[in-house]
Amino acid sequence: MADELEPLGRSSEMKANNHVVIIGGGPGGLAAAKTLARKGVSVTIIDENPDLGGQYYRRRTKGTTELVGDYRVDGTHLISSVKKLGCTILTDSYVWGISNDKRSLLVENSLLGKSTRVNFDFLIVASGGHEIQYPFTNWQSTKVMTPGMLSRLVTVDAIEPNGRRAILVGSGPFLLAVTSHLIDSGVVVDGVFELTRPYRLTVFSMLAVFFPAKCAQFLHYRFKLFSNGVKLTQGSRLRSVQDSYDGITATFDKRSGGEQVVVESQLLGVGYGFKPNSEVLEILNVERGESTSFGHFYPRVDRYGRTSQQNVFAIGEVSGIEGFKSAMVGGVLSGQRILRDIKGVKGFASMYVTLVHYLRSIYEELFAKFLKKLYRIDLEDFPLLDPEVLLCRCEGVYASELDGVLSQCESDMAYVKAETRIGMGLCQGRMCGTALGIIVKKKYPKSISPGFSIRIPFRPVAIGSIIALESEENRDYIDG
Template sequence: MADRTESAQPADLETDVAVVGGGPAGLHAALAMARGGLDVVLLDESGTLGGQYFKRRPAQLAAAFGDFRPRGTQLIDAVRDAGVDCRTGTLVWGAEDAGRTLFTSDVETGALGRVRARVTLAATGAYERALPFPGWTLPGVVTPGFALHLATMDRVPVGKRVVLAGTGPFLLQVACALLEVGAGIEAVVELNTPYRPRPGMIGDALRQPARLAEAARYLLTLARHGVRVEQGARVLAAHGDTQVTAVDIAGADGTVRRVEADALCVGYGFRPSTELPRLLGCRTTPDPTGTEQLPVTDADGATSLDGLYVAGDCAGIAGVHAAGVRGQLAAYAILRRLAPERAGPSARQLAAVRRRARSLDRFAALADRLYPAPDMADIADTTQVCRCEGVTAGEIRQARATGWNDLSGTKAATRAGMGPCQGRECGHVVAALAGRGTAECFAARMPLRPLPMAAAVDGAKATEGREIR
């Protein structure tokens, strides 16, 4: 179901607010601002709005199986009805002047454009966190999000015998979706022990009854299918030639067993997509894992740069419910800034949204404690870390050991993170292996995503000779 409505989009736009990202945070923010009377342009690289959470099925599958998450479709329709100029298939590859000028490219034609806005809201979401291990590059080894996409959008199981591993409540959701489309779950391997009650966390968990009920539904579904969550366990390696055929699993007691499987889904939560605010130079701080740099914001998402706001998982991983609330708070702040004379939410309504935001932030903090990311220090030297450039963990450690190579120097010496993904897949691992006790990440540079060569040349002219790397 494509959202693109303009066959020939104007190369240059001017607007009150540019929202980058059409997921839950961007949609909620755009809706509130448009209803408040602001001129809003919503930019998203995907061909459809909704982000990863509010995906929409192709028309034929929607007719056969129904709308996926109808609430998302209702939200998207409301955004359009409010008059938001939705520009899907539009890549934001660069920016300047605190985000007041955004450089764009049409993902189909490569045509360049420019959006000038009084305020920019970055709602760019997150990536899945993948960690390397022996065999992780085999066909059939995928992220849980990819498996969920196949199961929910295409109604296709990623395999007949599936192992899910990593950490986070997302594994439960994916396992249930796979069971629904007929996959066999050989194992659910949870690195941590979140489902064993601990006195210090029980009180915090009880303050989130909706989230507890959601997790309980997933666990009961798995139990009905005879699937047990193995806590304190981890995947050691995947085996196979042209396809994964077996997985080595280390249990909590240290014993190792081999499980036959034709698909392995491994993910360790999510990483914020912060390239745009970091490119613009806003102040940042390390995230709870110590491997990412998050924009520093106030309670409404305002950054250290005047006119730049962030919302959703771009401001720190907290989940879809928090993303929507953060989008609303950013929208209300922008309305107060640009249209103070117009009626916004009442003081009572705003206070309720702020309370909801604080509650969801507490839940995110609890999740960080329940599902901590693993230490990457024990990744074997022979394990390939950068798939694009074929760089191993040992080569990264060797570059670091020279004594003068910081993260940027290690990147230059090994080419780790210089491939098509530009470090989005491996950057956090390279930073952990090359770091010297401080949280670092690859510098954000234009273009933020790969561009066709012709577009890159034109882009260099558009940015008046600024370096594009």
Template sequence: MPDVLVIGGGPAGMAAARAARESGATVTLLESGDDLGGQYWRHLPAQRSDPDEGKWHHGWQRFLDLRAALVADPGCEVVTTAHVWSVDRRDGRPPLVHALVGPPDGGDRTPRTFDPDALVLATGAQERTLPFPGWDLPGVFTAGAAQALAKGERVAVGRRVLVAGAGPFLLTAVASLVRVGAQVVGVVEAADAKRLAKGWATKPWRLAKASHKATELVGYLRVLAANRVPYRTGSAVVAAHGTDRVEAVTVARLTPDWSPVPGTERRIEVDAVCVSHAFVPRTELAISTGCALTEDGSVQVDDRQRTTVPGVLTAGELTGIGGVDLALAEGRIAGAVAAGAEPDARDVKRRAVFREFATRLAAAHGVRPGWRSWVDDDTVVCRCEDVTAGALRSAAELTCSKGLRSLKLTTRAGLGLCQGRTCGRAVEDLLTGVLDPGRTANRPIAAPLRLGELAEHGRTCNREDVP
């Protein structure tokens, strides 16, 4: 009976764990949060449960059923608050996986090492926010942070809020903000109407099997209409203003490549702005494992969700941003294959349908290069280390360097507490011509740990025969 380790307790990881169990494997599922669900099914903790929780989520009953099945299954160990900080590569075998289990701010986390027969990576994605003057002011949030506070704490980030960026996720953030009492003064979408139509309306019959997505869209449009929230396309927040916190933003019309159109600037008073321009796969562990990446930075997989590393599979946003339905289908395929079984043909068909959806998503809302013109030399790009765009450009010019590593060491961009998770892709894009793009996601230490925890780690292991 194969032993499958799944890292990530969101939709893809939960689906992978369930499929692996159905195929006869023993499973360990690691989740860094306090409960399963990931970012998509983020919810109140059990001690503060809400009987109307389902109204905050799509597919809530599916989550409840999946979680109940996994938790009750004696062949599946669910480990929450499990922070994977490192992996050890091994030739021809899945890597050893090192984790610390317990609250991340606690001093008594339990070290564990896992030696699986197969490893499924389902670590999801994180938001990408493009920098602009003033984006480091208090009151500027990512849309995901605003939604997390609304869904996980029932807290509004502000009273008068503007939501901006690109993609349908903006609409989900609006729905959550309205539900917790915020006044959303507008939604600003960077893609223009022509590009949106080209991305979504070309050969619409090919999306027929994903028709429930249209139903979800109609629901969000009803929220906008009911709350009189204006929706503007081909525009962006190009500056935030304030002293101690954000007090207003400047919105400008954009050209098709997202360059601001001079003379179209408009100032809007707000006390919070939520910005999200894209999602990028969280590839730290995949890179440490040795998985090859594609040109867009996602993990390269074959038609069975296998990576280039023997015994390592991946599913969900790691393979490309495509939403929950694609994550669930890929998770089930990866879990079955990890257990040595054939994937269900229905899951393979669903994957094909929602990969088409993912292609449309990128075509309609993908980031365009003109955003760089939003950023003047005084704009802080790396907020942890206060590195400005001017310092980055100057270092590249003065050192004649094309290597991202040397430019990071020279400027300290990406070397702060977040280790480039917030600014990494922006740093790479601003340093045009850099020779080693993607290096900001290469973090051998994938999660913070204390030196004392590192020293103690070697004393605890799941198996006595681990080399």
């Protein structure tokens, strides 16, 4: 937990502005924006997508909505209330860096190809996370995607699922949620393959009874799988996928007994949980929280989402606690804390809201810790890659190219990057970074926190956009 921080210690001009900028228009960012804007605080929300909503409340396009109706109506209400409260909303806008004085964000509008500086007095980073992949033979097949993308195709984009079959592979409770979404959308699920063994009845797994609502949700998913004849297999490791005429053949190693299982289907969703979109926090030198088995960067935050940097908050999935409800709890608490800094403690209602959300966040954190232990993945759970496996899809680097380089550099990821170009492509290591970290760690167990270091721009942006930002006359500011 971060130490108690001083209230605003900036110039009087800044105190007068109290402009709050929120990166990410998902459930966390929206809840924070609503909490602040309804009390008259000036709020700007920046999101790279065409509309607000983030992962959970992702919007259907206008055409799809007209055709099949709205999706997650509570999200529609939340987004429209935030819009009505007069927040400045920058969509199609990606935060690719921070100014040298660390007081403004560098933001590119992808439609205009133009960058802007957005000043902030308070910054709430609610940038969520993205799904973790681990390569296997032919993972570049167009029939292979993440569970989130598979779910999005059939739910948000409402792509006709008739005749579609799929298998879900990886680890985490998210696989069950996605399986449930797929079944509801008419997809036939040919099996769920969990890498670990969380569903055995053990003394530890019985602690789930202390989270009755979550238990009920799990039983609901489990019953849905059962009643739709979906087999849930634990302890299976995906080895390879072969494309067939109208689908795929996936081969798994059963970790106990070593036998192989072959399953045919049409699509495959594979993911091993989430990696935080932590670039902004890392570049701001926010202190790191507890280390995780993948070595991902999670910030050290207190219950209000305050980081070690003054006036910088991190909430929702980027702070390590998954699920849309916990993101919203974090959003409300960070909003309440900023209101307290700006306006002082006011009224019983505000204290009551804070207390309820505070208690709720303790509950969510305990549950997150329980899940982390239940689905614990170890390095041995991942196989070493066969030489012909494509490791970096953007730059076309194969696993075989790693051998010589790794023996020269030990665990220096920057060296591996420079020598092989792994992680230098469009996605900047989003797809391959975790996998490379696992491979390096398996080879050099004593290496500390392997991972690519974060550089500005976080993602490729138009060069003209950066040049224009440097020219005084074209310099735009969005300020509170």
